[in-house]
Amino acid sequence: MKKIASLCALLCWTALLVAADFNYGLKPRQIAPGTYVLEGRNEDFSFANGGNIVNTGFIVTEAGVIVIDSGPSLRYGEQLRQAIAAITDKPVLRVFITHAHPDHFLGNQAFPAATLYATSAAKEQMQREGNAFAENMYRLNGDWMKGTESLPPAQTIGAGRITLGGHELELLPLHGHTASDLALYDRTTGVLFAGDLVFNHRAPTTPHAHIADWLASLDTLESLTRQPGFTRLVPGHGTVTADAAPIAETRAYLQWLTSTIRQGAEQGEDMNEVMAHTKPAAFRDMAVIDSEYRRSVGHLFPAAEQEALKPHRH
Amino acid sequence: MGSRHTLLVIALLWTGLTMAAGPQVDPLDSPRWGDMRKQFFANGKVVFDPLVKVTAPEVAEDPMNVPVTVDATALGKVQTVLVFADFNPILHALSFSPRSAGAYLGFRIKLQQSSPVRAAAKTADGVWHVGGTLVTTTGGGCTVPSTGSASPEWQQRLNELSGRVWQQDDSERLRLRIIHPMDTGLSGSTPAFFLQQITVSDAKEQVLMVIEPHEPVAENPVFTLRLPGTAAADGSGKRIQVKGRDNNGNRFESWVEQ
Numbered sequence: 001m002k003k004i005a006s007l008c009a010l011l012c013w014t015a016l017l018v019a020a021d022f023n024y025g026l027k028p029r030q031i032a033p034g035t036y037v038l039e040g041r042n043e044d045f046s047f048a049n050g051g052n053i054v055n056t057g058f059i060v061t062e063a064g065v066i067v068i069d070s071g072p073s074l075r076y077g078e079q080l081r082q083a084i085a086a087i088t089d090k091p092v093l094r095v096f097i098t099h100a101h102p103d104h105f106l107g108n109q110a111f112p113a114a115t116l117y118a119t120s121a122a123k124e125q126m127q128r129e130g131n132a133f134a135e136n137m138y139r140l141n142g143d144w145m146k147g148t149e150s151l152p153p154a155q156t157i158g159a160g161r162i163t164l165g166g167h168e169l170e171l172l173p174l175h176g177h178t179a180s181d182l183a184l185y186d187r188t189t190g191v192l193f194a195g196d197l198v199f200n201h202r203a204p205t206t207p208h209a210h211i212a213d214w215l216a217s218l219d220t221l222e223s224l225t226r227q228p229g230f231t232r233l234v235p236g237h238g239t240v241t242a243d244a245a246p247i248a249e250t251r252a253y254l255q256w257l258t259s260t261i262r263q264g265a266e267q268g269e270d271m272n273e274v275m276a277h278t279k280p281a282a283f284r285d286m287a288v289i290d291s292e293y294r295r296s297v298g299h300l301f302p303a304a305e306q307e308a309l310k311p312h313r314h
Numbered sequence: 315m316g317s318r319h320t321l322l323v324i325a326l327l328w329t330g331l332t333m334a335a336g337p338q339v340d341p342l343d344s345p346r347w348g349d350m351r352k353q354f355f356a357n358g359k360v361v362f363d364p365l366v367k368v369t370a371p372e373v374a375e376d377p378m379n380v381p382v383t384v385d386a387t388a389l390g391k392v393q394t395v396l397v398f399a400d401f402n403p404i405l406h407a408l409s410f411s412p413r414s415a416g417a418y419l420g421f422r423i424k425l426q427q428s429s430p431v432r433a434a435a436k437t438a439d440g441v442w443h444v445g446g447t448l449v450t451t452t453g454g455g456c457t458v459p460s461t462g463s464a465s466p467e468w469q470q471r472l473n474e475l476s477g478r479v480w481q482q483d484d485s486e487r488l489r490l491r492i493i494h495p496m497d498t499g500l501s502g503s504t505p506a507f508f509l510q511q512i513t514v515s516d517a518k519e520q521v522l523m524v525i526e527p528h529e530p531v532a533e534n535p536v537f538t539l540r541l542p543g544t545a546a547a548d549g550s551g552k553r554i555q556v557k558g559r560d561n562n563g564n565r566f567e568s569w570v571e572q
Contacts, residue, residue: 139452268480268487270420270538271381272369295375302379305536309476309491 022075022144024052026083031232031240032189034060042202042238042287050144051137054103057193057234058084059186061165064093068184068193070107074148077107093164097153098195099178100125102133108151116153119173121180126152176214185224190231192224200238200246203292204253206299211258215251222247253283257296265304274301338362342430342446346400354396359441365389366445368433374425374451379532383420386435389443392417393436401429403500407530415522420538423530425451468495475556477570486541488554491534498529512558516545
């Protein structure tokens with residue numbers, strides 16, 4: 001018993017030490033030739049995880065490093081650069097930001113401004129809302145955010161194929177999770193970086209979602225996974241897979257979410273009643289489903305309710 | 315057998331004692347309860363009563379739209395219900411007086427920070443029955459401008475009503491939405507601008523409920539009411555009459571049709 005107590009004390013102390021030096025402990029994992037992913041925790045933002053709930057990645061090419069998303073804070077961005085430097089001494093060529101959510105772009109300050117790229121719509125959203133996002137992240141993650149400010153990318157990109165350092169990259173500006181979601185398909189390695197259009201066993205977030213567009217974008221991504229060269233799917237949150245299962249799961253969840261909310265509104269339920277619905281067995285084990293479902297009802301129910309209450313519809 | 319009786323007597327005595335002991339302990343353990351009691355009930359008799367059910371999410375992700383459902387129907391006849399949040403800059407969120415409708419109301423409020431949300435239902439004997447729940451939120455709901463105040467749309471559609479009636483087992487459910495910015499006056503230079511009174515009646519002008527919203531009620535308020543199965547309809551399709559006014563003297567009168 002005493003042993004257990006001292007072990008607990010030691011663990012607590014270790015946890016404190018880890019938090020005090022704000023080390024995310026980033027460990028790049030190789031998933032394809034020259035291609036690495038840093039998987040975040042399947043959690044909500046907290047003082048304990050410092051916002052590291054997101055997947056970032058990078059591709060080491062002959063000409064330099066291509067980074068996908070810069071993470072939730074300046075500290076994360078700096079530690080991501082250190083993690084890259086531990087693997088290669090090549091310079092960072094480009095940082096592609098998939099979309100304007102704070103966990104994906106608040107590490108931008110750690111990279112040279114000229115290397116940062118996003119779609120113009122994502123850039124506009126960062127310009128409009130970036131500082132409010134950063135402020136909220138301080139509230140949620142505390143001192144991990146020290147020094148972090150919103151830095152929208154200088155460069156904008158559209159659809160098309162580009163070749164960088166011998167890697168042929170297909171840029172897919174899609175939308176639905178936000179007004180602009182960039183997916184990247186590396187035709188050289190067969191790795192699909194899906195951004196937050198795909199979640200793996202972590203309930204999707206919907207604060208800026210347009211569900212019909214999102215479902216259409218999932219179809220586009222799924223067709224890429226059917227191509228013969230496809231090898232890996234990197235979701236924005238959750239584990240990397242060698243198949244399209246997370247796409248099917250994200251689709252099924254979004255379909256259940258919208259039909260639950262629409263039917264609730266049609267049947268005269270109020271927001272509390274819709275929030276109280278039990279989740280189907282298929283989704284019950286998803287990480288953070290209780291809080292995300294509540295949030296999504298808050299985001300999506302008012303429009304469904306407005307539709308159901310429309311005057312003179314009978 | 316004898317010892318059982320003794321126990322019963324002790325239990326009864328104990329219940330009597332706790333009831334006579336005056337102010338009960340706040341089940342939500344809020345440091346503001348003493349002030350709430352003074353402010354809202356002065357010398358009135360107040361009891362914490364589980365028959366007054368207040369439902370709200372444990373964690374409210376959107377502090378501008380915290381859904382609250384008050385159900386005091388288990389008390390039987392209720393004169394009026396006050397709803398307040400101990401830690402809001404404007405404490406009093408809303409009152410409602412059920413007439414022929416049940417003592418039941420769903421609505422949404424703005425919360426500035428985590429707070430108990432309480433409902434106090436006054437019965438005919440003058441006793442206030444208080445129920446409540448804790449809501450955790452990141453806050454900021456009362457000092458953020460309404461979407462409406464930044465958009466010209468509400469000016470054209472101010473006080474526009476939409477609504478619908480659903481049949482339920484032995485009663486009916488009415489849901490109403492009214493377009494109004496519900497500005498608290500706490501955000502920048504936007505003055506307080508909010509609905510103050512809403513009277514809901516049936517087709518024979520029998521009053522079902524009077525609702526008195528205050529500033530903390532969320533923008534474009536939505537209300538859920540439980541109507542007796544007997545609310546009168548007329549042949550023309552007009553079902554429920556809703557009359558109201560805001561603090562700037564704008565009045566509206568509209569029908570929910572069926």
